[in-house]
Each structure stands twice: as structure tokens, then as C-alpha cells.
Amino acid sequence: MSEDTTAQVLTAGRVQELVYELKIEDAMVRDVQTVNVESTMDDVRAILREQKISGTPVLCRGELVGIVSIEDLLKALAGGETKTLVREKMSPNVVTLYADEPLVHALNQFARYRYGRFPIIDRKTKKLVGILTKGDIVRCLLRRLEMNHQARERAHYRPGHLFEDVVSDKSTLVLRHRVEGSNFQRAGEASSRLKKNLLSLGLSPDTVRRIAIASYEAEMNIVIFTQGGELVATIEPNQVTIRASDKGPGIPDVELAMQPGYSTAPDWVRELGFGAGMGLPNIKKNTNEMSLDSKVGEGTNLRFTVYTTNPT
Template structure:
């Protein structure tokens, strides 16, 4: 597989890094023992329509016998009742079940073999077998699944405004945020961002919305017991409302000043609370309003105008 574009690898290339051997290999492997006969080889090759059989002794892979070995046996006038261990290839090239497919593709190219037995990296036991056909089948399945999942979402979502008929349509997405849950702070913005991607907005628009919303989400998590993000989406603009249940901002003017912050030290240690949040939201949005009442809560609104693709 050649790289077509250094900046953007193809979906198939990406998948060869993501997919592991165990996801595409065949798991039910028919095996032989060293003292099985070439007659057994013929029977299994014919019945299972395969071209190679691993030879196993005490759960360990000791060799592989292929259709080629069988033909050579016949050509040399070898005994059909002869033992497999005298005809098999003993130094078998194997792959590990947790290797990415891309490495196996390379091994196929280099070695010229048609199949590799798959062994577990830790206990070295045989766990499967992999052929080029298995890789192609695995890639196609994964491509189809991935393509369908994301493309169908994107296709459906990006046509929503064309599909519904009205003078003015607004899509409303709500996300609840719990205060203090720092571990998850950012997750809700991430969901909104993903939805905007599916709706087909331009990356630069989405970036502005995502950064401003992320700051608003952080403020809710840091300062309030709970809040909500409401995104009202229209084809030409995205309006975000971040509302919380308190404690409110005593001096809104001061809070808007770059560098002014009331955040405690633990918040600063986590990379926020340096008085950049609200100024950042203002910078990234086209319109912004902030209303706050002490002990009641804060109501932040911002709008970002957009052009669709």
C-alpha cells in the first residue's frame, strides 16, 4: 500500500494500523499432530478446502504442512502413510495475535508465504491462523461498518435543514453539566462538537463554537453546583446558552477583564482559572451577553455566525 498523500492517509491505511491480527484471524484452526500421516493431510485439505495445516504438540506449534508438501511427497514417491513430522516445515514464521495488520501485510510481502499461524505473545500457544484473504475480508467488513456508522450519521444530519420545511428551523441540543466533576469536564462540549461535525458546519466555525463552549463548560464545572448547555442551531448561526444554578458573579465587569479570576488554587493547578475564560468566549464569538445574580446563577449567551459547506 503506497502513501497517496502524506498529510492524509487513506481510510484503508488507517485501518491497517488500527486492526489487530486477532480481529481478522480464523480462530477454529484444524491442527495435526507430528505423528499424523500424510493421508490425514489429504483428508483435511480436501474436506476443509484449505491449503495449510499447523502441526501442534503439547499445545505448542511445532510445524506447518501445506498442499505443496503433499504434492512434493507424491512426486517423490513418498509414503502416504508417512508421518507428517518428516514432511512439515519446522521453522514456522508466526505472527502475534496483538500485532497490527500493517505488520502482517509486510511479512506476507517479504516472505511470500500464504498464511501465518497466530500465537499468543505471552504463552506462545497457537490461537489462530491468518491468510491474505482474511485480511481483505476483515478490512472490508471494518470499512463497511465504519463507513456506514459515520457516513450515515453525517448524511442524515447534514440534510436535516433541507429535509424539514419551515420558514425558520432551529435544532436545539441540551447538555447537562454537574459541578465539581473535573474528570469529565469537557465531555459535553465534545458531544456538541461531534454533532456540529455531523451537521456539516465548516471546521473553523466548529472550532470557534467548541473553544467558547469548552470555556463555558469549565466555568460551570469549576464554580457552580450544576448547569446546562443549550445549543440552538440554525443554518446561518449557532447560539449557545450556558446557564447555571449559582453562586453568581458579583462583578460582571471585573469578571470580563482578562486575567481577573476568583478561582481557587486547585483550579489553577489544573490549567484553568487564570481569568481567560470569559474573554476567550468573547473573542471567539460574534455576540456575547452575560447576566448574573449572586446566589441565583449566571446566564451566558453567545452567538457564532456560520456559513455552511
């Protein structure tokens, strides 16, 4: 590929945006192989061969003083000057770039000087911090394009698009979770699954947290007081409603049950960290609407709704 075609490819569309967005430090190689001015051209040959590179910066007491490339090495070899010091054979007057400059600047400098590499300098400390070849730029751009692509794929396959993809006058997603009575080992699993589902539907974490807390309290009530029941979550584009229902025993005094701190839980439930009489008040606190309908001997139906922003 000629210099001009490289430049054309690297300045097309999204790539063009990227070369302005990205900085040289995003593309440069930080772990720079260097050589000392007092080294011989033989040393340079060993470094270039071992590291599989075609040039390296030359340092004198830590300061960048030149650059030595495979061309310099070939000339030295041809002249039988393998024991000659790097100082004699390097190209002084190195053109350097700053790490914080945009990548497009590096591309322009590559086109202008036709060098294979540029040492990269920190603007403040003036120290060598990296090295940049055209290959590094291409690798960096490809990596970024791949990342953008993956992000787009993820966004596309997220179930959050459900309400966009399914066209109807009113779309509703219903998730049903069975809750076993008295099974404390599993108590919380239904709410845990619901939380995961709502997050993958794209609802905001704050909203999901409120729904999950309310759902977990309702789930614990079913586990503690009943033979079992279910949690049914009805998800609509602008709200989530949960119905927690069971077949008994029912709440004799709903008003009393709603009072913070009131609890009829036996001691063994309290030992499990529940039964503090905060369940229903806590559900109320975290939801926008709540209604409780209970008949002794028949069962309890608790409904609550949390308004959400559009999941998509």
C-alpha cells in the same frame, strides 16, 4: 494480482490508516484446524480437502512445532509417501506472529517470506490462537471499510442534519400531537412519539429525557382533567419549547397547584399511579423556563422550554 500490487492497494489512503489501527487478532481466523505430528500425509490430504484450506499448523503435545502446506502434500504424493508421518514432511522453524501486533506488520512479513499463512501466537501464553492468510486480511479490511461507509450513510440521512440542510435566518420545526381526554390506555403516547423524534433529531439522551418527562406530566394532566387538548413541540437549533393546551376546565388557583403534593385528582386517577400532586413541580424541575396561564371555564396553556445543544 502480484505481491507488489497487493501491497500498493492495501496501503492506499483509508486502508493505510486501517492496517496501522487494526491488530492481527482482528483479522485472524480463531478456529484453527491443526494436525498432529503423528498423523500421516493421508490425514493431511483429508483435512485440506474437507476444510478447503491450503495449509495447517502442526502440533506436538499442544505445542506448535511446524506447518504443513499443500506443497508439502504434493511432494509427498509425487514420492508415493502418503503413509509418511507429518513430522517428516512438515516445514519446521515456523515463522509466527503475535496476535497483538498491528496488521501492517503481517503485511510486511507476507511480502518478506512469501508464505501463504502465518500461525498466530498469544504473546503471554505462547499458545497458538489463530491463523492468518492474506485473504483474511483483505476480508477484514473490506468489512471495516463497509462499516465506515454504513456509519457515514447513517450520519448523512439522520434528520439531525435538518438544521444544517435547511438554510434560513431562523429554522423551526413544529410537531403537533393531539391528546385525548380520559383515554388512559393511550396516555403517554404523544410524549413517547415526541421522545423518539427528538432522539432521531440528534439531541442528547439526557436532554431528551428531561423534555419527555415534562411532556409526559403535561400530557397526563390533559388526560386526567380535561376533555382533550394538544401538545405542540417547537424545535429550534438551541431549544425545544412545548405548549400543552386544553379547553377547560381551567385551574382555579395556579399558585396552589404548583405546590408539591397538592392535587385535586380523584381516587380513580390515584389508583392509576398519578395524581400525587407532583406534575407541575416535576415539569418545573426538568425545564429551563415554564409559564402557566389558566382561566376557569376557558382552559389552560402550559409552556415550557428546555435549552439544548445544537442538534447537529
